[in-house]
Amino acid sequence: xxxxxxxxxxxxxxxxxxxxxxxxxxxxxxxxxxxxxxxxxxxxxxxxxxxxxxxxxxxxxxxxxxxxxxxxxxxxxxxxxxxxxxxxxxxxxxxxxxxxxxxxxxxxxxxxxxxxxxxxxxxxxxxxxxxxxxxxxxxxxxxxxxxxxxxxxxxxxxxxxxxxxxxxxxxxxxxxxxxxxxxxxxxxxxxxxxxxxxxxxxxxxxxxxxxxxxxxxxxxxxxxxxxxxxxxxxxxxxxxxxxxxxxxxxxxxxxxxxxxxxxxxxxxxxxxxxxxxxxxxxxxxxxxxxxxxxxxxxxxxxxxxxxxxxxxxxxxxxx
Amino acid sequence: xxxxxxxxxxxxxxxxxxxxxxxxxxxxxxxxxxxxxxxxxxxxxxxxxxxxxxxxxxxxxxxxxxxxxxxxxxxxxxxxxxxxxxxxxxxxxxxxxxxxxxxxxxxxxxxxxxxxxxxxxxxxxxxxxxxxxxxxxxxxxxxxxxxxxxxxxxxxxxxxxxxxxxxxxxxxxxxxxxxxxxxxxxxxxxxxxxxxxxxxxxxxxxxxxxxxx
Numbered sequence: 320x321x322x323x324x325x326x327x328x329x330x331x332x333x334x335x336x337x338x339x340x341x342x343x344x345x346x347x348x349x350x351x352x353x354x355x356x357x358x359x360x361x362x363x364x365x366x367x368x369x370x371x372x373x374x375x376x377x378x379x380x381x382x383x384x385x386x387x388x389x390x391x392x393x394x395x396x397x398x399x400x401x402x403x404x405x406x407x408x409x410x411x412x413x414x415x416x417x418x419x420x421x422x423x424x425x426x427x428x429x430x431x432x433x434x435x436x437x438x439x440x441x442x443x444x445x446x447x448x449x450x451x452x453x454x455x456x457x458x459x460x461x462x463x464x465x466x467x468x469x470x471x472x473x474x475x476x477x478x479x480x481x482x483x484x485x486x487x488x489x490x491x492x493x494x495x496x497x498x499x500x501x502x503x504x505x506x507x508x509x510x511x512x513x514x515x516x517x518x519x520x521x522x523x524x525x526x527x528x529x530x531x532x533x534x535x536x537x538x539x540x541x542x543x544x545x546x547x548x549x550x551x552x553x554x555x556x557x558x559x560x561x562x563x564x565x566x567x568x569x570x571x572x573x574x575x576x577x578x579x580x581x582x583x584x585x586x587x588x589x590x591x592x593x594x595x596x597x598x599x600x601x602x603x604x605x606x607x608x609x610x611x612x613x614x615x616x617x618x619x620x621x622x623x624x625x626x627x628x629x630x631x632x633x634x635x636x637x638x
Numbered sequence: 639x640x641x642x643x644x645x646x647x648x649x650x651x652x653x654x655x656x657x658x659x660x661x662x663x664x665x666x667x668x669x670x671x672x673x674x675x676x677x678x679x680x681x682x683x684x685x686x687x688x689x690x691x692x693x694x695x696x697x698x699x700x701x702x703x704x705x706x707x708x709x710x711x712x713x714x715x716x717x718x719x720x721x722x723x724x725x726x727x728x729x730x731x732x733x734x735x736x737x738x739x740x741x742x743x744x745x746x747x748x749x750x751x752x753x754x755x756x757x758x759x760x761x762x763x764x765x766x767x768x769x770x771x772x773x774x775x776x777x778x779x780x781x782x783x784x785x786x787x788x789x790x791x792x793x794x795x796x797x798x799x800x801x802x803x804x805x806x807x808x809x810x811x812x813x814x815x816x817x818x819x820x821x822x823x824x825x826x827x828x829x830x831x832x833x834x835x836x837x838x839x840x841x842x843x844x845x846x847x848x849x850x851x
Contacts, residue, residue, distance in 0.1 A: 389677075397677030405811040408676065458809070460678060505810040576810055595756055595807065597746065602739070608668070608679040611741035
């Protein structure tokens with residue numbers, strides 16, 4: 320079944336990137352495709368080429384926004400990754416020492432195939448695809464990112480979860496020596512997140528290993544991170560070392576830290592405000608100082624795809 | 639101790655220029671000179687002006703204590719200017735929120751002021767700063783006489799609201815607001831002690847002024 324995300328016309332591509340740059344980018348992209356070059360990293364504008372190794376992938380247009388992504392520089396210098404510090408410039412500044420290879424993921428819990436797996440082995444059966452998603456931060460800003468990854472559901476299926484697997488819990492690596500933020504007690508370390516199994520199996524849920532055609536920069540969650548575009552950004556747990564299938568709802572870091580403010584579901588919802596600020600409108604990164612906020616869309620614009628997951632639920636209570 | 643002339647001619651202008659630095663850096667970075675405002679310039683302006691507004695208010699309050707602790711009465715000559723810079727940055731912080739961040743989207747602005755407690759108290763602090771800035775001239779001091787001092791004690795609740803406003807809006811990392819709260823606690827504690835001493839020792843000299851400790 321093909322699902323085409325119905326994205327609102329309220330968002331103008333020109334609000335994010337100058338049109339000329341955008342068109343130029345598209346041309347380069349098409350040229351690269353025509354030439355049969357799979358690794359597109361080198362085709363993105365200057366600045367987009369620093370960082371990781373080029374990946375081989377195919378663009379998934381069905382699941383990609385029609386708007387252009389933000390600049391590589393914005394995506395990689397403005398984000399939250401508290402393991403590397405609190406400021407949004409801290410992850411880029413403090414993640415040099417982090418070693419994302421080699422990488423092993425422990426799979427545990429209610430599944431037939433559990434154990435330790437090398438990241439390459441987990442990815443091997445799957446083709447990488449590029450998906451341009453909007454990330455909506457709970458702080459009321461958003462950014463458009465061309466992720467490269469594999470559908471989470473496909474990866475989870477290979478571990479053959481049992482009927483008892485009602486949830487999936489994820490854990491970030493704990494390496495205080497490489498992650499200076501883990502020496503600060505702002506959150507409980509290691510970071511933990513979770514999804515209901517049907518959320519995890521949803522085709523929009525992505526396990527990302529790259530962005531802009533190259534492996535993930537350390538500051539964006541290398542080498543493996545979760546992307547759930549209909550949820551607030553903090554659900555997108557980074558540098559995953561454990562995937563556990565559970566029967567009970569697993570604890571999640573921000574919910575432990577402030578249960579009144581951050582729920583398990585954390586679905587983007589303009590009608591349900593954060594107790595301290597409104598979620599009705601968001602600032603789009605890349606618009607400059609004079610762009611106004613735009614209305615936030617239900618489920619971050621992915622309502623058609625994911626609303627059925629929450630039918631009958633009171634989303635004001637299950638925030 | 640520097641002479642009044644030295645303070646007026648050299649120290650005060652130097653401090654004035656130093657106080658303009660945070661703004662100058664913002665402006666330079668806005669034009670990509672020596673840096674930039676990053677991916678979210680509106681937030682950068684908002685945070686910078688808010689932080690410096692609060693810092694200058696605390697520095698203003700510190701001036702009185704520094705006079706007492708280091709027997710440096712000349713520091714008081716800088717106090718009004720420091721306080722006005724505090725107001726200036728708070729005002730920029732507010733106008734940035736109103737114009738660049740909210741885009742003069744009035745229904746959202748009014749709802750935020752009414753419904754978001756951290757915005758409510760920040761706004762209250764700003765409103766209270768206005769009469770202080772307006773009565774900061776020598777003429778107003780003279781005209782208000784004793785009432786001037788009472789009026790300007792408003793700076794204490796303003797500083798408390800300011801720190802509270804900051805504390806309330808951070809997500810998890812309270813280290814910086816905690817630092818400001820501690821500084822404010824020391825400054826206000828000191829004043830309270832001084833006030834109590836003056837009341838209990840009405841005729842003692844020196845000690846009653848809270849000096850020389």
